[in-house]
Amino acid sequence: EAGVAQSPRYKIIEKRQSVAFWCNPISGHATLYWYQQILGQGPKLLIQFQNNGVVDDSQLPKDRFSAERLKGVDSTLKIQPAKLEDSAVYLCASSPQGEKAFFGQGTRLTVV
């Protein structure tokens, strides 16, 4: 079974630039999550989708972050404009119905 696919694996951008991450969840998984993991910390949920609807985006900095999940499958997470403190690993995960989550390898973002 194919796992959660994310791209790119690494990204380096300058502050105030924009960046987008892509995630393809495990086939058939209705729930999709985007997490931000800063070095030395646990993953922090940014947004959770159930099919193509948003379940929880309470910790998403909406002034600069946006995410969509068109057609309830793939998802993109965008940051515009990026700040230095956005440097982190962005993890996408999926689960069949919001329980056990399976993670992609993540995108390591460095903002300089």
Place this chain on the structure above:
Amino acid sequence: RKEVEQDPGPFNVPEGATVAFNCTYSNSASQSFFWYRQDCRKEPKLLMSVYSSGNEDGRFTAQLNRASQYISLLIRDSKLSDSATYLCVVNSGGFKTIFGAGTRLFVKA
């Protein structure tokens, strides 16, 4: 108070030792619980679910104490390959999933 709290460690133990981690959660309505393992610079991977009656998977035992609102993970006969960060995960219902910051374990030869 954080919703999910873990002792960050690190725990340094010799091979063959038994080590236990605790994790406390603040929402008494939390419904499901998991332990994940995260290796350095890798993504978290599900280690085991935690059931009310407690459950075991090989050298790993997970326990849930709803009255005191904590879960635990016991690792027996530690191996070098057990060195990792162990993340406690709590699902608070409505599909809200919260990760602890993780407990780092180093197993030494």
